Amino acid sequence: MGASVDSPLGSANVARDVPTGERPLTVALIGQPNCGKSTIFNHVVGYRSETANFPGSTVAISQGQVRQNGSTLRLLDVPGIYSLTSSNPAETAARQLLLSPGVDLIINVVDAALLSRSLELTLELRELGTPLIVCLNMMDDAERKGTSISAEKLSDKLGLPVLQTVASRGQGIRELFAYAKPKTIGQAPAANPWSRDVEDAVKEAETALGLSDPMSSLPRRFVAVKMLEGDADSMAATDPRTQTIIDGVRQRLERLRGRSAESIIMGERHDEAMRIFEEVAVVGRPHADVRFIVDGVLTHPLWGYVFLVAIFVGFFWAVFRVGSGLEHILQPALASVFTRLLTWVPLGGLNEVLLRSLWDGFAGGAAIVIPYLVPFLFGLAFLEDVGYLPRVAYLMDGLLHRIGLHGTSVLPFILGYGCSVPACMATRILPSRRDRFIAGVLATLVPCSARSNVIFALVAFYLGPIWALGVFCFNGLVVIVSGWILARIWPEVSAGMVLEVPRYQIPTLKVMTRKVWFRLREFLVLSWPLLIAGSLILGLAEHWHWDHAINLALSPLTRMLGLPLAVGTTLVFGVLRKELSMVMLVQALGTTEVIRVMTASQILVFTIFVTFYVPCVATIAALIKEIGRKLTVLAVIYSLIVATALATASRFLLLGVVGK
Amino acid sequence: MKLKSDFMRATDPHDQKPKSSTGGKQTVTYLDRAPRSECVEVLDLPRSRNAARMLGQVGVCLHEKLRVVSTAPLGGPVLVEAGGTVVAIGRSLAKRIKVRLTGGA
Numbered sequence: 185m186g187a188s189v190d191s192p193l194g195s196a197n198v199a200r201d202v203p204t205g206e207r208p209l210t211v212a213l214i215g216q217p218n219c220g221k222s223t224i225f226n227h228v229v230g231y232r233s234e235t236a237n238f239p240g241s242t243v244a245i246s247q248g249q250v251r252q253n254g255s256t257l258r259l260l261d262v263p264g265i266y267s268l269t270s271s272n273p274a275e276t277a278a279r280q281l282l283l284s285p286g287v288d289l290i291i292n293v294v295d296a297a298l299l300s301r302s303l304e305l306t307l308e309l310r311e312l313g314t315p316l317i318v319c320l321n322m323m324d325d326a327e328r329k330g331t332s333i334s335a336e337k338l339s340d341k342l343g344l345p346v347l348q349t350v351a352s353r354g355q356g357i358r359e360l361f362a363y364a365k366p367k368t369i370g371q372a373p374a375a376n377p378w379s380r381d382v383e384d385a386v387k388e389a390e391t392a393l394g395l396s397d398p399m400s401s402l403p404r405r406f407v408a409v410k411m412l413e414g415d416a417d418s419m420a421a422t423d424p425r426t427q428t429i430i431d432g433v434r435q436r437l438e439r440l441r442g443r444s445a446e447s448i449i450m451g452e453r454h455d456e457a458m459r460i461f462e463e464v465a466v467v468g469r470p471h472a473d474v475r476f477i478v479d480g481v482l483t484h485p486l487w488g489y490v491f492l493v494a495i496f497v498g499f500f501w502a503v504f505r506v507g508s509g510l511e512h513i514l515q516p517a518l519a520s521v522f523t524r525l526l527t528w529v530p531l532g533g534l535n536e537v538l539l540r541s542l543w544d545g546f547a548g549g550a551a552i553v554i555p556y557l558v559p560f561l562f563g564l565a566f567l568e569d570v571g572y573l574p575r576v577a578y579l580m581d582g583l584l585h586r587i588g589l590h591g592t593s594v595l596p597f598i599l600g601y602g603c604s605v606p607a608c609m610a611t612r613i614l615p616s617r618r619d620r621f622i623a624g625v626l627a628t629l630v631p632c633s634a635r636s637n638v639i640f641a642l643v644a645f646y647l648g649p650i651w652a653l654g655v656f657c658f659n660g661l662v663v664i665v666s667g668w669i670l671a672r673i674w675p676e677v678s679a680g681m682v683l684e685v686p687r688y689q690i691p692t693l694k695v696m697t698r699k700v701w702f703r704l705r706e707f708l709v710l711s712w713p714l715l716i717a718g719s720l721i722l723g724l725a726e727h728w729h730w731d732h733a734i735n736l737a738l739s740p741l742t743r744m745l746g747l748p749l750a751v752g753t754t755l756v757f758g759v760l761r762k763e764l765s766m767v768m769l770v771q772a773l774g775t776t777e778v779i780r781v782m783t784a785s786q787i788l789v790f791t792i793f794v795t796f797y798v799p800c801v802a803t804i805a806a807l808i809k810e811i812g813r814k815l816t817v818l819a820v821i822y823s824l825i826v827a828t829a830l831a832t833a834s835r836f837l838l839l840g841v842v843g844k
Numbered sequence: 845m846k847l848k849s850d851f852m853r854a855t856d857p858h859d860q861k862p863k864s865s866t867g868g869k870q871t872v873t874y875l876d877r878a879p880r881s882e883c884v885e886v887l888d889l890p891r892s893r894n895a896a897r898m899l900g901q902v903g904v905c906l907h908e909k910l911r912v913v914s915t916a917p918l919g920g921p922v923l924v925e926a927g928g929t930v931v932a933i934g935r936s937l938a939k940r941i942k943v944r945l946t947g948g949a
Contacts (some may be wrong), residue, residue: 266901271894301903301927329928394935413895450900478929485917578932582920590934591921680934681921682898 191423208249208258211285214278214309215293216302217264220321220486222246222349224293225261227696228361244609245277252361260287263612268308268447269415273620274612279417282312283402289315289364292540296326296333296348297687300461304453306342311375311406318346319360324353325687330468337464343373352692375405378452383414385437392429393422412437413446449529482572484683485816494646495572503559503636505645510555511641515776518547534727541771545716548767549707552714556640557707559698560633564602568697569691573598574683581681585665588671590681592802593623595662600630602703604803607632608810621811622670625819626663628799628807629826631656634711634762635795641766643791647780651788659795662826711761718757719765722771725753731772741828744788746835748773748782758794760801765794785838791832797827871945874936875922878912884943886911895937903927909946 194605213221215454229248246261262281263274263411270276281287292309294302307505309316320335339346347363349356377383389408410418411430419427428677434445441448481487522543529535567573573595592614600607607627611620631639644652723732735742738752750772759766782790799807799819807816846919878884886908903926904910913923913930921932933941 242873257907267897269897298927298929301929328865330927420897437848445897446893447889447906448898450897453907454903454905459882480914483914484924488916578921579916580920581932582916582918583932585919585936591932680937681932682895682896682902682904682934682937683932684902685923685930685932710849720946733855 192365201387204378206549208256209258209288209365210258211283211289211291212260212262212287212295213291214262214265214282214305215319215321216266216295216298216305217684219264219293219295219298219302219350221264221293221491222261222350223695224319224357224360225259225350227351227354227357228259244274244612245281248599252364255365257361257364265305267305267368268312268410269413269449270417270737272613275566276417282309282314287314289317291317291319291360292366293321293351295317296320296323297331299326299331299333299465300458303342303460304450306344307375307453307456310342310344311409313403313406316344317360317363318344319341320346320348321351323348324350327471328471330470332466332468334464338460341460352695360470366473372479376456378449381437381440382448385433388433389430392426392433394426409449413449414444415425478688479575482575483578488575490494492576492579495567496823497653499563500566501649502654503556503563504640504652506559507556507640507643511645514551514555515547518551519739519776522547537723537727538720541720542716543721544771545719545767546712548719548770549712549715549763551638552641552766552770553707553711553763554704556637557633558700558704560636561602561670562696564598565696565699567598569689569696571688572683572684575684577681578685584667587667588675589619589622589626589667592681592683593619594627595622596623596627597630600627600632600634602633602772603706604628604630604632604799605806608803608806611810617811618674621815621819622667622674623806624811624815625822626671628819628823629659629666629796630665631659631795632762632803634766634800637763638766638794642769642778642787646787647784650719655791655795658792662796662830666822666826677726707763711763714761715764718760718768719771722753722757722768726772744828745793745831747786748789751790755793755797758800759798762794762800786837788838792834793827793831795821795827796830798823873943873945874939875910875912875924875941875943876915876935878922878943878945880912880914882912883909883946884912885946886941887944888942890937890940895940899933899937899941902931904921904927904931904941905934910943 211226215221223245225248230251244263247258249256251257258735260281262278265278266284268279270279272817282290290309292306294306306316306318306574320333320338323333326333333347335346347356347360349360351357366669378386384410386405390404393404393408393411396474400701402808406416408430411422411427414434422599428719439443443451459562482491525539525543526536528625531541574593576598577591577594579591580594584591584593584659593611595613596607596610599610604627607630608624611623614620614623638654639652643655695820731750734756735749735752739754740751741748742752751769754765754772757768770776770778775781778787798804804816804820807819811819854881873886875884885905886906889899889904889906899905904924908926911925913925916932921934923930923932923940924933927931
């Protein structure tokens with residue numbers, strides 16, 4: 185995941201021309217989800233943070249360093265937060281970072297088209313006292329909605345510098361960072377007083393905190409407000425005596441107003457944000473926008489589902505057509521290059537084994553993986569950037585409820601079609617541990633691009649695209665049934681789905697290309713060398729007949745599945761990287777014409793097993809981080825049981841359908 | 845004799861067909877029953893602290909005006925426009941948000 189780190193101040197960073205010994209200025213990009221923080225970050229440090237048009241696309245803190253106006257900036261891209269009271273792990277990471285003393289300057293990125301709501305977070309950030317700039321982003325969208333905002337008036341009302349940007353086009357970003365100097369900005373002004381009864385309660389809580397203030401680096405007033413809101417983290421950091429006093433103050437306020445203190449304070453912030461919005465913005469008629477008509481169709485109770493199926497079938501069909509077309513061109517071309525290559529080296533012995541193994545690994549990546557991976561990543565980037573995924577979550581929520589999850593969980597699943605690692609990380613946007621566990625397990629069952637490659641290159645290529653579509657549908661069914669089973673094992677009443685559905689955006693080719701390159705690079709620098717090394721090891725193992733031991737050890741499994749004995753080794757390699765199981769299969773069988781040595785039924789059984797069995801090493805590591813060791817072990821065992829049971833059942837059921 | 849269940853049926857807005865304030869008698873209902881394209885005012889939110897916070901964060905607050913955009917089938921969410929943004933609210937939550945119908949968009 186590139187430069188993503190998940191502790192508030194992690195170690196992975198990207199430095200650009202940074203002199204050693206100089207303490208960089210730490211600047212945090214903070215804002216509500218989907219307001220363009222990552223777009224600004226990527227514009228400044230290069231594409232290091234994944235962007236997408238849906239809330240919660242950034243789940244870890246990314247950082248990069250750049251030189252700006254003679255000083256070094258350490259820029260942090262922080263997951264989107266609605267408030268400083270955290271409700272999921274991604275928000276907790278953002279909050280911990282903000283409340284730590286390491287941040288010199290906050291750039292509060294605000295979606296200008298949603299100004300009134302976004303200002304609620306601005307008002308809360310102002311209470312921290314840290315130097316703060318407001319970046320009024322997406323000004324073009326605000327204009328399209330007919331909203332005209334006076335940045336000067338807003339700056340005057342907030343007592344903070346306000347700069348305007350259109351980050352998607354790079355407008356205003358240079359000016360924003362030219363201004364980003366804490367010395368010139370100074371501390372954020374004191375927050376406005378609350379209404380009288382709330383203000384009295386805040387003052388009383390401040391007094392109670394007294395000298396025992398547990399978060400001494402934070403303004404006492406901020407901590408007092410958080411404690412009145414019932415923020416669990418602030419409460420936990422306070423001594424029991426102070427807690428009791430503040431509990432009493434809170435209860436008195438709640439009795440007075442007949443509502444929870446949190447909703448009273450949220451309501452006051454909401455009212456103030458609305459008041460400021462009305463003073464600084466003029467709302468006119470929105471421009472005619474075809475996106476409303478499109479959205480009406482794509483979220484329609486009937487047509488929405490018709491288009492959902494059509495879009496995903498079209499997506500996979502397009503990936504197959506482009507991928508198989510490229511494979512048909514590349515395979516013979518690479519084979520002829522290899523034939524020429526063989527004329528230059530002496531045939532036979534270890535030399536030929538080494539050359540053949542290295543070439544098999546290289547050609548497997550170039551002719552089998554990349555042709556399907558590139559169009560797949562482009563398609564996924566398009567769906568993400570256009571903003572269709574939250575609509576999928578909306579349409580699928582009813583169905584997911586029947587298996588004990590809610591629509592937001594569909595986002596990790598769809599990301600899982602790209603790579604299981606970000607999919608597991610994306611479970612952080614889910615509020616409960618149980619939801620994260622179930623979504624994490626299910627996301628690993630969804631075929632990632634590497635496993636989709638196996639489906640495309642084996643099933644679609646040899647048996648036809650309809651069979652490949654069948655495998656994808658079967659996979660979807662298994663995910664649904666697994667969710668249903670897991671939700672019954674671990675039942676819980678969820679608070680329900682609340683998901684913001686963003687405006688459609690027209691993705692730019694530049695951003696999509698950078699995103700595809702960002703993801704493809706992982707294959708090029710990590711998987712492909714592994715693939716070549718794995719191929720070399722397998723070649724040497726075959727040469728010295730070591731592979732027999734592995735194949736023999738796995739023979740009970742391969743016999744049960746009715747697969748050739750040689751397949752055993754490829755399954756071991758597949759745990760390292762899923763792409764390996766495909767390329768290793770070609771090498772283990774000694775031919776690229778798999779259909780000559782495996783029957784149609786065996787190809788399907790192998791694909792079904794590879795689709796479900798043990799997630800790759802990187803995914804296991806991501807799962808451990810998200811759900812812990814014990815639950816990860818359970819997830820791995822579950823995947824192995826599912827894969828073995830389904831592949832064995834398929835072996836016998838498919839005999840009648842596709843023959844031996 | 846009036847049974848308790850009859851009483852509940854008479855007072856629970858879920859058991860009555862909602863009609864718009866512009867043309868009907870009943871104007872108070874729950875969000876999941878509000879007709880498509882109808883504008884509503886939030887009268888009451890779920891008691892759960894988490895649910896109220898999640899809703900408040902996306903602009904669904906007490907006395908806030910919303911517009912019902914669409915309702916997904918199969919017990920799916922209700923899509924509403926709140927403060928310039930569109931929000932999908934799960935049906936189980938929408939069932940607990942009491943609203944007053946204020947007319948078509």
